[in-house]
Amino acid sequence: MKIQNNGFLSLEQLQDQYLNLNRQTRNETSGKAGLSFQDILSQKTTTESSAEVKFSKHAANRLADRNIELSKEQVERLNLGMARAGAKGINESLVIVDSLAFIVNVPNQTVITAMDQADSDENVFTNIDGAVII
Secondary structure (H helix, E strand, O other): OOOOOOOOOOHHHHHHHHHHHHHHHHHHHHHHOOOOHHHHHHHHHHHHHOOOOEEOHHHHHHHHHOOOOOOHHHHHHHHHHHHHHHHOOOOEEEEEEOOEEEEEEOOOOEEEEEEEOOOOOOOOOOOOOEEEEO
16 A cells, blocks of 8 residues: 555545445444334334423413413323324324314424313314314
8 A cells, every 4th residue: 555645645545444434334234234124113103102292382371371271181182182193194283182172283293272162262273184082
């Protein structure tokens, strides 16, 4: 191998550097090949289904303004509704829990707005592509 003193690598040095790098990355990725598709899928679905719903600032303000307090059971049902909407491919969902209505952005797992039965006089909900009643 020819070593140059001018600060530049020779073609042989570059070739060795990149060929060794490719061998190392192949060896590193081959270690991950031990997981089956089913294992990876079940890991993903477990982490996604265990995710808690978040509340946007607007939704949190709506809940506070209307003195709405959610019980732990209602939050669990809201999570269940969000998971069911996601399983059906819904992006913006109306989730009804007891007398409360929530508009949920399913991909972000975020409640956009919330209202109780008294606030939904017209019972018209726009910009949704599905509804879940829990």
